[in-house]
Amino acid sequence: MCSQLRKLVVVVASQVTEETLERWTFDVQVNDTQAALAVPQTQADKVREQKEIQAIIRQITASVTFLPLLDEPCSFDLLIYTDRAAEVPTAWGESDPKYIVGGSEEVKLRSFTTKIHKVDGAVAYRYSEAGA
Secondary structure (H helix, E strand, O other), rough: OOOOOEEEEEEEEOOOOEEEEEEEEEEEOHHHHHHOOOOOHHHHHHHHHHHHHHHHHHHHHHHHHHHOOOOOEEEEEEEEEEOOOOOOOOOOOOOOOOOOOEEEEEEEOOOEEEEEEEEEEEEEEEOOOOOO
């Protein structure tokens, strides 16, 4: 068993200008050796992982305190980075990475770890200088 997902990105963009306003990135690392072994999960492992997920969700929710207010209609795209050999649905298409153009900041989010996965998250957001 081999992992095919490497990164998941949620892009929030202006519907008017199509400029990327926020870019939520989740890098997925898989311990293929552990995945192949189908390591059993204890109840304590499940509880710990649930608490880590809850902490990440709380951090994402709390991000409204530092992210700029999006006061325009927005859309989002989901970018999925896979291994080259991965089979993907035919409806999926290639895309540019939709990086933020101009001034941006990035904030690292909590990591999440299981016996098999490690997920590192970050949010990048566009900002404009005061008076610009």
